[in-house]
Amino acid sequence: MISYAQALERLCADVRPLAGEACPLSAASGRVLARDVASPMDLPSFDHAAMDGYALSAKGALEAGAEHDVGGSQAAGDATTGAHCGAWEIMTGAPLPDGLDTVVPVERTQLLSQDDDGMPARIRLLEPVEPGANVRLAGSDVARRAHVLPAGIRIEPAHVMLLAALGITHVEVVRTPRVAIVCTGKELQPDPTQPLAAGQIHNSNGPYLRAALAAMGVQVVSCETVDDTSDNYARAVQAACTAGVDLIVSTGAVSMGRYDFVPETLRGLGAEVLFHKVAMRPGKPLLAARMRGGALVLALPGTPMAVAVGLRFFTVPVLRAMQRLGSEPILHACLDTAQQPKQGLRHFLRATLFQDGEGRLHAVVQGPQHPFRIRPFAEADAWVVLPETAGDCPAGTLVQIVSMQATPAFPLTRMHASGAMA
Incomplete structure (x- = not known):
């Protein structure tokens, strides 16, 4: 039996990063960048007005009371006009006419006269204007050739906005991980529409794993339920390998009982067992192996919370490593229930979790932590992680917390990161 840190280190050392592939920006949200992105242009790409008003030259009179003839009008989308002195009516987003470099807001001017078409002809400044005021300069947001996004980040909608503004239509992303799920147990009724026979239970592990992995953007190639026989398990594993999966997650039959055939079956298939049994609770019998063809296997115990822990604290780090994502942040809360x-x-x-009146985050560990109880899991906000050397933890102890589900974002944005998850 090895420690959690040793097991995770051994497992991630065996992870093979996935290749990159081209992806249209319209389909890139949620994918992981495989290559740094540099800007092909300045953003903004030209100097333009930050508000409606009048464009002026800093070389002209900008003090209160100064009067200017208005030579014309410029709207967003208009081509840049030729060199001009004096004033020019301008709208937000419109390029500055050549020779003009300052914008005075329309509400800080007095209209003195209009032409026959009702267009402004002469204005007076009501306040002094700072040279260069209210102008967005080319490249002030992003300079051409600047690195804007690093490889190894998950593309969020804000990133899509930035890339679209830069005219980028395709990015190189990490190939989507392909995962197969194999649930073992003759007691499992895989079809929820069928009545339970004596001694049967509904299969909850398979639907949970499928849903959690799908929420991470993983492609679930198959989700199969097999009975407690080595041959059927071996067939399901071999079929997953033939389908070209990167990871096989199985549940059950991994401990020390007469029907716990997974370790020997995997060895019989030529798999290299990386470790079996981890010093943790729940989920101690967990096993990891590498198949001859390259697929990793995470064989989890069958109890629901052992499956949840195996997914969150082993499967998620493996998938992050495959996609070249960095470590998750460490988050902390004040423990309210002694352990x-x-x-x-x-x-x-x-x-x-709850937040007190002073903004501190508190964690209340739920009642008995029986590994078969699912309802408390559905009601929980986070995992509290106590290391092997924790000892007695009185109320008030600062403890590590980890988001409950295997989704990229933590559900409580008020928390603050302080490093990388061990």
């Missing part, structure tokens, strides 16, 4: 964890084991505890 006496067993020495030598890393504990993953379901908890609810």
Whole structure:
């Protein structure tokens, strides 16, 4: 049996990063960048007005009371006009006429006269104007050739806005991970429309894993339920390998009982077992292996919370490593319920969170942490992680917390990061 940190290090050392592929920007949200992005242009690409008003030259009279003839009008989308002195009516976003470099807002001027078409002909400044005021300069947001996005980040809608503004239509992203799910157990009824026979239970692990992985943008190639026989498990694993998956996640049959055939079956298929049994609770019997063809296998115990822990604290880091994503941030909260964890084991505890009147985040560990209980998991906000050396943890202890689900964003944006998750 090895520690959680040792197991994760051994597992991630065996991860093979996925190749990159071209992706249209319209389909890139949620994908992971495989290559740095540099700007092909200045943003803005030309000097333009930041508000409606009049364009002036800083070389002209900009003091209160100064009067200027208005030579014309410039709207957003108009081509730049030729050199001009005096004033020029201008709208927000319009390029500055050549020779003009300052904009005075229309509300800070007095209209003295209009031409026959009702266009401004002469204005007076009501306040002094600073040279260069109310002008957005070319490249003031992004300079041409500047690096705007680094490889290894998940593309969010704000990134799409930036890339679209730069005229970028395609980006290189990491190929989507392909995962197969295999649930073992003759007690499992895979079809929820069918009645349960004596001794049967509904398969909840498969739907949970499928939903959680899909929320991460992972392609779930298959989700199969097999009985407690080595041959059927071997067939499902081989079919997943033939389908070209990157990762196989199985549940059940991985401990020490007579029907726990997964370790020997994988060895019989030529897999290299990376480790079996981790000093943690729940989920201690977890096994990791590498198939001959390259696919990784994470064989999780079958109890629901062992599956949830295996997904959140092993599968998620593996998928992040495959996609070249960085480590997750460490988040902390004040423990409100004293804990006496067993020495030598890393504990993953379901908890609810609240913020006190001074803005401090608190974690309340829920009642009995039985690994078969699903409802408390559905009601929890976060995992509280207690390391192997935690010892007694009285109320008030600062503890690490991790988002409950395997989605990129933490549900409570008020929390602050302080490093990388161990």
